[in-house]
């Protein structure tokens with residue numbers, strides 16, 4: 001299992017070891033021991049899975065406010081997504097900056113997104129399944145969001161279409177109008 005740094009402190013790309021043979025392949029998708037070897041000590045308590053039928057579906061940008069902020073370990077198990085993390089920690093040198101990566105069922109890569117970051121993804125194919133681990137339970141009373149195309153963040157989403165959005169995501173606020181309590 002490899003852990004690769006990104007332009008955002010503590011946002012890591014995780015590449016599990018894949019063991020192929022004549023039947024197919026096997027991999028450990030998560031290992032507490034391997035994370036602890038890297039001094040990464042999250043206690044994941046909830047696994048999520050979502051299905052998106054249409055290419056160009058965009059879920060995000062989401063986060064849960066403190067005290068229910070979530071670290072997420074995201075992977076795509078069917079199709080392909082462009083997965084994005086945005087630093088929203090007040091005082092962070094990378095505040096408002098984003099990192100994006102293609103996560104696909106083929107490349108088996110994962111993205112580790114700590115508390116204090118907003119998360120979102122755009123599907124690059126039809127029939128996409130995303131699975132992710134969270135270190136805090138769902139808390140709708142702490143639900144937070146930022147508009148997917150906030151010009152102050154300027155995420156370079158890879159598909160130039162009007163995305164399929166939830167009603168909530170269509171009317172999400174700009175980062176400058178979000179009140180949150182994340183401090184670097």
Ligand SMILES: Cc1cn([C@H]2C[C@H](O)[C@@H](COP(=O)(O)OP(=O)(O)O[C@H]3O[C@H](C)C(=O)[C@H](O)[C@H]3O)O2)c(=O)[nH]c1=O
Pocket residue numbers: 048050059060062063072119120121137138139166
């Ligand atoms: C997140 C969540 C949702 N729900 C229920 C609430 C709604 O009735 C339904 C759909 O929720 P939502 O529209 O928020 O789902 P997404 O748009 O996929 O949101 C998620 O996708 C982005 C990319 C994220 O990073 C978050 O984990 C999460 O916000 O599932 C639950 O019961 N438990 C949960 O943990």
